[in-house]
Amino acid sequence: MTQFRPRFLLAGLLAGAVQFGILGFAFADTTILNVSYDPTRELYKDYNEAFAKHWKAETGETVTIRASHGGSGKQARAVIDGLDADVVTLALESDIDAIAEKTRKIAPDWRGKLPNNSSPYTSTIIFLVRKGNPKGIKDWGDLVKDDVQIITPNPKTSGGARWNYLAAWAWAYKEYGGDEARIKDYIGTLYKHVPVLDTGARGSTVTFAERGLGDVLLAWENEAYLALDEFGADQFDIVIPPSSILAEPPVAVVDGNVDAKGTRKVAEAYLEYLYSEEGQRIAAKHHYRPSKPELVPSEDLQKLPELKLVTIDDPIFGGWKKVQPEHFGDGGIFDQLYKPGQ
Amino acid sequence: MTTTQAETGWRFRQTSVIPGFGLTLGFTLTYLTLIILIPLSGLVWHTAALGWSDFWAIATDRRTVKALEVSFGTALAAAAVNVVFGTLVAWALVRYRFPGRRVIDAMVDLPFALPTAVAGIALTSLYAPRGWIGNLLAPLGIKVAYTPLGIVIALIFIGLPFVVRTVQPIIEEIDKEVEEAAATLGASRFQTISRVLLPGLAPAILTGFALAFARGVGEYGSVIFIAGNLPYVSEIAPLLIVIRLEEYSYAAATGIATIMLALSFLMLLVINLIQTWSRKRYG
Amino acid sequence: MVDLSFTAAADTRDTGTTASAVTENRATRWTVLAVVFAFIAVFLLLPLILVFAEAFKRGWAPYMEAIVEPDSIAAIRLTLLVAAIAVPLNLVFGVAAAWAIAKFEFKGKAFLTTLIDLPFSVSPVISGLVYVLLFGANSLLGPWLKSHGIEILFAVPGIVLATIFVTFPFVARELIPLMQDQGTGDEEAALSLGANGWQTFWYVTLPNIKWGLLYGVLLCNARAMGEFGAVSVVSGHIRGLTNTMPLHVEILYNEYNAVGAFAVASLLAGLALLTLVLKTILEIRYGHAIAASRGH
Numbered sequence: 001m002t003q004f005r006p007r008f009l010l011a012g013l014l015a016g017a018v019q020f021g022i023l024g025f026a027f028a029d030t031t032i033l034n035v036s037y038d039p040t041r042e043l044y045k046d047y048n049e050a051f052a053k054h055w056k057a058e059t060g061e062t063v064t065i066r067a068s069h070g071g072s073g074k075q076a077r078a079v080i081d082g083l084d085a086d087v088v089t090l091a092l093e094s095d096i097d098a099i100a101e102k103t104r105k106i107a108p109d110w111r112g113k114l115p116n117n118s119s120p121y122t123s124t125i126i127f128l129v130r131k132g133n134p135k136g137i138k139d140w141g142d143l144v145k146d147d148v149q150i151i152t153p154n155p156k157t158s159g160g161a162r163w164n165y166l167a168a169w170a171w172a173y174k175e176y177g178g179d180e181a182r183i184k185d186y187i188g189t190l191y192k193h194v195p196v197l198d199t200g201a202r203g204s205t206v207t208f209a210e211r212g213l214g215d216v217l218l219a220w221e222n223e224a225y226l227a228l229d230e231f232g233a234d235q236f237d238i239v240i241p242p243s244s245i246l247a248e249p250p251v252a253v254v255d256g257n258v259d260a261k262g263t264r265k266v267a268e269a270y271l272e273y274l275y276s277e278e279g280q281r282i283a284a285k286h287h288y289r290p291s292k293p294e295l296v297p298s299e300d301l302q303k304l305p306e307l308k309l310v311t312i313d314d315p316i317f318g319g320w321k322k323v324q325p326e327h328f329g330d331g332g333i334f335d336q337l338y339k340p341g342q
Numbered sequence: 343m344t345t346t347q348a349e350t351g352w353r354f355r356q357t358s359v360i361p362g363f364g365l366t367l368g369f370t371l372t373y374l375t376l377i378i379l380i381p382l383s384g385l386v387w388h389t390a391a392l393g394w395s396d397f398w399a400i401a402t403d404r405r406t407v408k409a410l411e412v413s414f415g416t417a418l419a420a421a422a423v424n425v426v427f428g429t430l431v432a433w434a435l436v437r438y439r440f441p442g443r444r445v446i447d448a449m450v451d452l453p454f455a456l457p458t459a460v461a462g463i464a465l466t467s468l469y470a471p472r473g474w475i476g477n478l479l480a481p482l483g484i485k486v487a488y489t490p491l492g493i494v495i496a497l498i499f500i501g502l503p504f505v506v507r508t509v510q511p512i513i514e515e516i517d518k519e520v521e522e523a524a525a526t527l528g529a530s531r532f533q534t535i536s537r538v539l540l541p542g543l544a545p546a547i548l549t550g551f552a553l554a555f556a557r558g559v560g561e562y563g564s565v566i567f568i569a570g571n572l573p574y575v576s577e578i579a580p581l582l583i584v585i586r587l588e589e590y591s592y593a594a595a596t597g598i599a600t601i602m603l604a605l606s607f608l609m610l611l612v613i614n615l616i617q618t619w620s621r622k623r624y625g
Numbered sequence: 626m627v628d629l630s631f632t633a634a635a636d637t638r639d640t641g642t643t644a645s646a647v648t649e650n651r652a653t654r655w656t657v658l659a660v661v662f663a664f665i666a667v668f669l670l671l672p673l674i675l676v677f678a679e680a681f682k683r684g685w686a687p688y689m690e691a692i693v694e695p696d697s698i699a700a701i702r703l704t705l706l707v708a709a710i711a712v713p714l715n716l717v718f719g720v721a722a723a724w725a726i727a728k729f730e731f732k733g734k735a736f737l738t739t740l741i742d743l744p745f746s747v748s749p750v751i752s753g754l755v756y757v758l759l760f761g762a763n764s765l766l767g768p769w770l771k772s773h774g775i776e777i778l779f780a781v782p783g784i785v786l787a788t789i790f791v792t793f794p795f796v797a798r799e800l801i802p803l804m805q806d807q808g809t810g811d812e813e814a815a816l817s818l819g820a821n822g823w824q825t826f827w828y829v830t831l832p833n834i835k836w837g838l839l840y841g842v843l844l845c846n847a848r849a850m851g852e853f854g855a856v857s858v859v860s861g862h863i864r865g866l867t868n869t870m871p872l873h874v875e876i877l878y879n880e881y882n883a884v885g886a887f888a889v890a891s892l893l894a895g896l897a898l899l900t901l902v903l904k905t906i907l908e909i910r911y912g913h914a915i916a917a918s919r920g921h
Contacts, residue, residue: 033863041880068863069876074588082762082771083779083861098590103762154573157588196488196570199585202879210881211470213488230881330591339574355731360812361822366725373718374740377789381755382743388758427664434661438654446661448905452669454844455897457851458749459871460890463878464672467679474675475667499668531649553745560748563853563871580750580854587754587858596758599751606746610739 029062032263032270035085037072037159037249038202039223043286044089050282051273055266063266071200072159079103079254086258086267089251091159091201093117093312094324096252105256119248120274121288124309125160125167127239128208128217128224135215139241140171143190143216150193151214153204155327155334159249160201162328164218166317167245169327170310174243188337209236220247222287225303246309382603389600392593400597405573406582410601413579416490417558420497421505421551428505428554429547435506436513450506453499458563465496466567488570493578496564501554508550512543545620549613556609560602676894679887691877691885692892699865700873700889706781707869708849711788715845719796720838724830727804728812738801744793752790753858756783779861784869787855792845799841800834807833836911840904847900851893 036044048065055063068075068083072091079085080102090096093111100106111118129137135148143150153161168190169183176182196213198204201223208217209227216239217224224238251271258264273279280290284300293301310316317323327333355363389397400406434440435447453461469476469486476487486492516539524534562580570576577585579602586595649657681688691697722741726734744752760767760777770777777783811833815825831838853871860867868876870893877886 035861038879066863066866068861070862071588073590077588077590078779078861080590080762081757081778082760082767083863084776102590154571154585157585195572197572199571199588200879206879206881207488210883211466211487212472213470330589355729358729358809359816360728360809361816362724362826363729363731366721367729367731370718370722370725370737373714373721374737377786377793378740378743381759381790382747384759384764385751385755427660430657431661431664434657437648438658440658444905444909446665448901449665449669451901451904452673452897455847455851455900456673457853457871457874457890457893457897459853459874460676460851460893460897461672462853463874463886463890464675468671468675474671495668499672502668531653556746560746560751561854562748562750563857580748583748583750583754584858587757592758592763595754599748599754602748603751606743606748610742610746614735614739 029064030263030266031064031066032086032267033066033068033084034087034089034270035068035075035079035083036089037075037091038069038200039160039205039220039226040089040249041067041069041202042226043222043283043288046286047274047279047282050278051270054273054278055269058269061266065270069202071153071157073157074199079105084257084261085254086261086263087251087253087271089249089271091247091249092162092320093248093250094320095159096250097320097324099254103256105254106252107255110252111250113253114251114271115275116291117248118250118252120251120271120279120291121249121283122291123221123247123249123288124244124307125163125218125247126221126224126244127241128219128227129237129239130215131235131237133237133239137216137239140168140243141175143168144186144193148193148216149195149214150190150216150218151196151204151208152194152218153201154197154199157199158201158204160220160223160247161204163220163245163247165327165334166312166323167218167310170245170314170316171241171243173316184333184337187333191338221289221304225287240305240307243308243310246311248312385596385599385603388592388596392597396593397597397600400594401601403594405577406579406594406598406601408574409577409579409582409598412490412493412575412577413559413602416493416578417497417501417555417561420494420501420558421555423494423498424501424505424554425547425551428502428550429509429543431502432506432509432513436510450503452503453501454503458500458561459567461499462496462564462567465492465499465564469495469568487568488572488576490569490576492568492570493565493576496568497554497558497561500561500564501558504553504557505547505550508553509543509546512546516542545616548616549620552609552613552616556606556613559609560606673894673898676887676890679883680891682887683884687884688888688891691882691888694885696865696868697873697885697889700868700870701892703781703784703866703868704850704870707785707788708846710785711792711849712842712846714789715792716796716838716842718793719798719800719841719845722797723800723804723834724826726801727807728809741794741797744790745798749791749852749854750858753787753855755790756786756859778859779863779867781867783859784856784867787859788849788852791852791855792849795845795848796838796841799837799844803834803837804830836907840907843900843904843907847897850896 034044034048044067048067052063052065055061068078068085070078072095076088076090076095076098079088079099088096088099096106096110100108100110107113114120127137129135135145136142137148142148152164155161155165165187168187172183172186176186196204196207198207201220204217205219205223205227207213209231217227219227228236228238251274253264253267253271258267274283275292277295280292280295281297281300284290284296284304287303289304290296312323313319325332392400431446431450435443466487467473469479469492471477471480471485471487473487479486486495520538521534524538525531529537560580562578565578566581569578569581571581579598583595583598586592586598648654726738757778758764760770760783762768767778777786811829812825815829820828851871853875856869857872857875860869860872862868862872862876864876870889874886874890874893877889
């Protein structure tokens with residue numbers, strides 16, 4: 001029998017042990033976690049840097065901001081399941097409401113805690129089309145023309161997709177004088193033109209811009225401009241429809257988590273600073289509509305044109321508390337209308 | 343195997359001079375229970391708490407049914423393709439000597455070693471309308487990425503080694519005298535292959551098919567990038583579980599997961615049956 | 626690198642003379658080979674080439690930039706950490722399970738083997754989901770652990786658990802057939818010469834199974850570093866903290882950072898290639914010892 005020393009085994013275990021030692025997660029300073037939705041990646045990358053600098057200057061403390069991005073509904077689910085968010089900056093009021101209801105970690109009156117219904121920036125839904133707009137898409141009615149393919153994410157999981165859906169609904173409501181059967185027919189037809197239903201807004205942008213699918217992308221305004229910046233303005237045109245919806249992505253401190261971790265002060269400051277001059281300018285730079293436009297130099301606002309915007313609190317909808325179960329709940333209107341492959 | 347035969351009467355194990363039975367089996371069972379059994383029974387327990395009528399509603403929901411159909415249908419198609427090409431690859435690797443044989447032999451295991459997400463984005467980039475293969479197929483009107491066909495492609499990639507690696511050792515074991523005898527008796531090469539060799543390979547091919555199929559049904563990482571994820575059309579069951587979770591619908595997620603789990607059990611059982619059967623028949 | 630194509634000529638001579646009796650005619654052989662090459666090229670080689678082509682599309686500098694970026698480094702570290710915990714645990718389990726199953730006859734053995742195989746056929750998503758149900762905020766255990774300061778879900782322990790679940794059978798499945806094949810003769814001899822159980826294992830059994838063991842560890846490690854579905858469900862996708870390499874690839878991909886995504890992907894693909902090369906070397910040099918465990 002040869003003398004065999006199981007050296008490779010020991011070496012493997014040793015390597016494992018060494019990695020343990022080196023990798024011990026040590027953060028000497030405060031760390032907060034911002035759980036956000038898909039299209040805000042670039043915005044918060046800039047903002048986190050700016051805030052960390054501001055906080056250092058103000059208090060001398062070093063703060064590390066961690067970010068998690070994904071479909072708004074998915075992110076809310078993770079927080080409900082225990083993801084330790086200090087602040088949530090999501091696409092929809094109803095996602096934050098869901099966290100508040102299911103975990104009681106957010107006070108029910110969170111919406112009143114910060115200015116402008118806790119929305120430091122707003123946005124709207126516009127169209128991104130192929131260069132030269134070959135299909136001639138100008139308004140919501142053009143979307144259901146025979147040969148048009150629409151890219152939009154799944155309203156059940158994506159916040160942006162719900163705004164897309166509601167913007168289309170608002171247009172149809174006006175067009176058909178509130179005739180519900182005709183509105184539903186329009187929405188149903190619209191979703192028959194959708195070849196891919198991604199789970200998040202970012203997935204849809206990739207599908208449209210990088211994969212070359214579809215004739216028109218229903219997109220957050222900021223997401224559409226970002227696509228222009230990333231892929232070059234020679235590939236796409238932005239089409240601003242005459243009317244759309246005022247999307248108010250809200251922010252909130254997760255009270256339960258910040259109190260447990262002792263990070264309330266910095267978490268609150270983090271959200272408040274979004275309303276400062278610097279916060280508002282960063283938002284505008286990333287094509288969000290600042291809630292305090294007076295703080296932003298006017299040339300940054302020029303790219304954000306005026307259009308007729310319906311709000312979620314308009315009687316057509318009656319607020320998120322009503323819209324969420326009625327349209328997007330299990331068996332709701334979207335489920336009734338969305339039946340592809342039939 | 344054992345030095346002393348077990349005495350008459352029921353005994354949990356036959357006696358043996360080898361030590362360590364209690365220790366190793368004890369550790370195995372503890373670890374198995376902690377890592378696999380408790381979590382899985384948690385799933386079953388959650389589903390049981392649903393009640394029969396709720397569970398039935400989830401199981402017969404049209405979207406669930408469609409997603410299961412897509413998962414099973416595409417896995418079946420991919421496994422069928424792999425049976426044909428996998429057997430050919432195995433045959434070539436064993437019977438032919440050609441330059442690069444070693445490299446191809448090693449390449450077959452690539453899907454085992456390559457992370458599924460990497461495979462997913464690579465295949466998507468290849469087959470998207472602007473990809474290397476996609477732009478060749480586009481003028482022919484063939485769409486692969488974002489259609490059920492794309493799922494099949496991803497599952498062919500994932501499942502190939504299962505077929506090759508199950509069939510290959512059996513081909514290696516074939517006694518060439520059998521073929522010589524068949525040829526001497528006047529059988530053409532085609533007859534020898536179809537009447538003599540293939541029946542002998544059938545159990546291995548079936549096992550490979552079942553393994554590739556079972557793996558394909560549950561596959562997630564490589565599929566979600568290329569599938570298009572269109573409900574009722576190209577949405578696979580594992581993705582539907584994730585979507586239900588994202589909609590806070592734990593009941594639906596666990597319900598679908600339990601159905602898939604039960605089907606996986608069934609698949610394993612079938613695989614084991616095939617193997618037992620073939621062992622009995624072919625020794 | 627090793628020369629991977631050296632066995633060509635050895636046993637080919639007989640095909641020319643005895644011809645059609647035990648092999649196909651030349652035309653058929655060429656067709657089969659052409660099909661095999663085309664199939665492998667399109668389905669296996671092309672995706673692999675694409676990963677590297679996309680990663681180096683803009684040259685070396687952006688590639689390195691994408692890899693040394695702090696979030697990528699953090700993802701690489703996390704992936705190494707997870708594998709460094711999951712693989713040794715499954716290695717110990719695999720050896721113990723193979724010992725119990727291969728060296729002894731007992732009731733319920735077939736059932737036990739089936740249970741060990743189970744993670745092979747469970748969807749990775751379900752592997753993640755079970756831990757969400759077990760440790761989530763709505764579970765029994767989750768809140769209790771949390772009140773004691775233990776984080777499982779959306780933290781490293783959850784990722785490790787899901788990885789262990791997925792890679793659970795790899796080592797055991799390589800070892801069981803190998804050890805069954807070898808029987809118990811060597812061990813019995815050692816024991817009769819006065820060795821104790823541990824000595825028997827270290828000096829007799831381990832040398833017999835070392836190559837099969839290494840082989841199982843290689844596959845286990847490749848899967849542990851590459852797992853996506855299960856980890857995706859239990860990770861909170863926090864940049865720099867709970868993103869493993871495969872998750873980081875997805876995130877970069879979704880940020881239009883194709884070069885970055887494929888750069889990190891190329892590291893994983895490189896690892897896969899390394900695994901294949903090592904595996905091939907093992908097979909060439911120790912083929913007889915591993916053959917028994919092949920093709921389960």
